[in-house]
Amino acid sequence: xxxxxxxxxxxxxxxxxxxxxxxxxxxxxxxxxxxxxxxxxxxxxxxxxxxxxxxxxxxxxxxxxxxxxxxxxxxxxxxxxxxxxxxxxxxxxxxxxxxxxxxxxxxxxxxxxxxxxxxxxxxxxxxxxxxxxxxxxxxxxxxxxxxxxxxxxxxxxxxxxxxxxxxxxxxxxxxxxxxxxxxxxxxxxxxxxxxxxxxxxxxxxxxxxxxxxxxxxxxxxxxxxxxxxxxxxxxxxxxxxxxxxxxxxxxxxxxxxxxxxxxxxxxxxxxxxxxxxxxxxxxxxxxxxx
Amino acid sequence: xxxxxxxxxxxxxxxxxxxxxxxxxxxxxxxxxxxxxxxxxxxxxxxxxxxxxxxxxxxxxxxxxxxxxxxxxxxxxxxxxxxxxxxxxxxxxxxxxxxxxxxxxxxxxxxxxxxxxxxxxxxxxxxxxxxxxxxxxxxxxxxxxxxxxxxxxxxxxxxxxxxxxxxxxxxxxxxxxxxxxxxxxxxxxxxxxxxxxxxxxxxxxx
Numbered sequence: 001x002x003x004x005x006x007x008x009x010x011x012x013x014x015x016x017x018x019x020x021x022x023x024x025x026x027x028x029x030x031x032x033x034x035x036x037x038x039x040x041x042x043x044x045x046x047x048x049x050x051x052x053x054x055x056x057x058x059x060x061x062x063x064x065x066x067x068x069x070x071x072x073x074x075x076x077x078x079x080x081x082x083x084x085x086x087x088x089x090x091x092x093x094x095x096x097x098x099x100x101x102x103x104x105x106x107x108x109x110x111x112x113x114x115x116x117x118x119x120x121x122x123x124x125x126x127x128x129x130x131x132x133x134x135x136x137x138x139x140x141x142x143x144x145x146x147x148x149x150x151x152x153x154x155x156x157x158x159x160x161x162x163x164x165x166x167x168x169x170x171x172x173x174x175x176x177x178x179x180x181x182x183x184x185x186x187x188x189x190x191x192x193x194x195x196x197x198x199x200x201x202x203x204x205x206x207x208x209x210x211x212x213x214x215x216x217x218x219x220x221x222x223x224x225x226x227x228x229x230x231x232x233x234x235x236x237x238x239x240x241x242x243x244x245x246x247x248x249x250x251x252x253x254x255x256x257x258x259x260x261x262x263x264x265x266x267x268x269x270x271x272x273x274x275x276x277x278x279x280x281x282x283x284x285x286x287x288x289x290x
Numbered sequence: 291x292x293x294x295x296x297x298x299x300x301x302x303x304x305x306x307x308x309x310x311x312x313x314x315x316x317x318x319x320x321x322x323x324x325x326x327x328x329x330x331x332x333x334x335x336x337x338x339x340x341x342x343x344x345x346x347x348x349x350x351x352x353x354x355x356x357x358x359x360x361x362x363x364x365x366x367x368x369x370x371x372x373x374x375x376x377x378x379x380x381x382x383x384x385x386x387x388x389x390x391x392x393x394x395x396x397x398x399x400x401x402x403x404x405x406x407x408x409x410x411x412x413x414x415x416x417x418x419x420x421x422x423x424x425x426x427x428x429x430x431x432x433x434x435x436x437x438x439x440x441x442x443x444x445x446x447x448x449x450x451x452x453x454x455x456x457x458x459x460x461x462x463x464x465x466x467x468x469x470x471x472x473x474x475x476x477x478x479x480x481x482x483x484x485x486x487x488x489x490x491x492x493x494x495x496x
Contacts, residue, residue, distance in 0.1 A: 039309065039468060039478075042311070042468075043429055046429040046432050046435060046466070047429060047431060047432060049432075049435055050429070050431065050432040050433065050434055050435040050436075053434045053435055053438070054379075054433070054434040057434060059366075059378050059379055059433075059434045059437070060366050060378065060379040060433055060434065061379075061431065061433060061434065062379065062381055062430075062431040062433045063363065063364060063365050063366045063379035063380050063381050063433040063437075063454075064364065064381075064383065064433075065366070065379075098366050098367070098368045098378045098379075100366075101364065101365075101366045101379070101453065101454055102452065102453050102454070103454070105452060110324070110451075111452075112451075112452025112453065112454070112455070114452070114453075144383075144384075145383060145384040145407070145408070145430065148384065160494065161494065171494055174490060174493055174494065175490070178486055178487065178490045181408070181409075181479070181482065181483060181486070182407070182408050182409070182430075182479075182482070183384050183386060183407075183408040185407070185430040185431050232493050235489055235493065236486040236489045236490060236493075237482070237485055237486055237489055238482060238486050239482070241407065241408075241427065241429060241430060242408060242409065242478075242479060242482055243427075243468075243470075243478065243482070244478070244481075244482050244485070272430070272431060273431060274431040
């Protein structure tokens with residue numbers, strides 16, 4: 001089995017320092033939509049200048065380099081134990097190079113480990129064996145400010161008039177956006193999971209954040225809901241950084257899950273504008289990062 | 291953008307209004323969750339005894355806080371091994387977590403500016419009117435850009451809190467921020483919260 005450690009370091013560097021093109025383009029469109037001289041326009045000018053500067057200097061876009069979340073899809077025959085060791089070694093190395101901030105804090109002793117290694121969930125690594133011969137590794141760096149404004153609702157919710165249907169989902173998602181205000185570094189991207197249990201629902205709401213902006217749900221009903229939620233969230237007027245303005249969210253991704261008859265959870269994961277995600281594909285000797 | 295040199299005077303603070311862009315030059319200190327809890331417990335409310343080290347750190351930071359600014363920031367710092375510290379990425383963190391402490395810290399230390407993101411609530415706004423002080427909003431996530439304005443790292447206290455939570459003493463030049471809470475009771479955050487609530491109610495009507 002190949003030692004991919006140095007490639008994982010490069011994957012982390014690219015993710016932390018270079019925003020994906022679809023996100024940068026969405027921010028540019030948002031900038032153009034705001035009035036000249038407005039606080040919103042100024043905020044997005046700064047955001048986009050920072051994105052370019054971070055790329056040039058190979059420095060983190062945001063100092064909160066977040067929880068590194070890896071999704072590893074591997075063909076039969078790969079050792080997940082060794083892949084885990086390599087990913088953890090790469091995280092330490094990336095921290096040493098200041099691509100990542102040391103972020104792993106023991107909640108009981110308050111000690112920061114200093115190298116971004118915590119328990120088995122830090123960094124978070126998901127493995128799945130798949131058909132074919134390609135090894136595909138997705139990574140997301142999700143900061144704490146936006147993680148803190150994520151929300152989970154158990155429907156029905158009387159206060160919001162939200163029943164157990166897509167209209168109920170719409171109501172709670174808009175409530176979550178209002179509650180977040182600018183705290184999650186708007187304009188953000190929403191990952192929404194409908195169904196599951198409390199754990200699987202949140203998990204799916206993060207996974208759906210890997211979808212490219214502008215790529216709708218394959219389910220036409222959910223695709224329509226995504227469009228409507230994006231448009232309505234932006235009508236709230238919270239705007240970039242919560243300064244007021246036209247763009248509060250860059251996009252909304254919704255996924256459906258099975259649930260127990262008794263439960264109807266809606267989980268909302270809020271991703272900040274610094275939507276740092278990248279994919280590495282290993283095909284024999286060929287290794288690409290996109 | 292209005293250039294301001296630290297420390298502040300009451301006249302400067304009172305002349306600032308919600309919406310004013312500013313560029314700060316001078317020395318400031320970073321402090322976030324652990325720092326605020328520590329300041330409150332060992333110094334403001336004195337709910338636990340001050341160690342000698344606590345007293346030394348407090349004596350060192352008091353002159354910086356008086357008439358000065360605290361920056362809610364957990365930076366990425368290079369040079370940790372050589373102690374030749376350099377800020378690589380240093381955007382603001384979410385300020386609202388300090389809402390239980392901030393007003394008391396402002397009053398106790400005569401702290402006149404709080405820099406962060408996302409804004410703060412009524413307790414901090416009341417302290418801004420009393421001290422007087424302002425809340426300055428930096429652009430969340432603009433970490434590389436803001437790090438460029440940090441010309442020197444002058445020192446660090448409480449590094450045992452970890453790199454993000456330590457109190458870093460920094461010299462800045464033209465640090466960019468916008469006044470979003472002023473000494474006259476104005477708060478952009480309260481206004482946007484109310485306006486967006488009205489918009490939400492309209493969307494949920496029926």
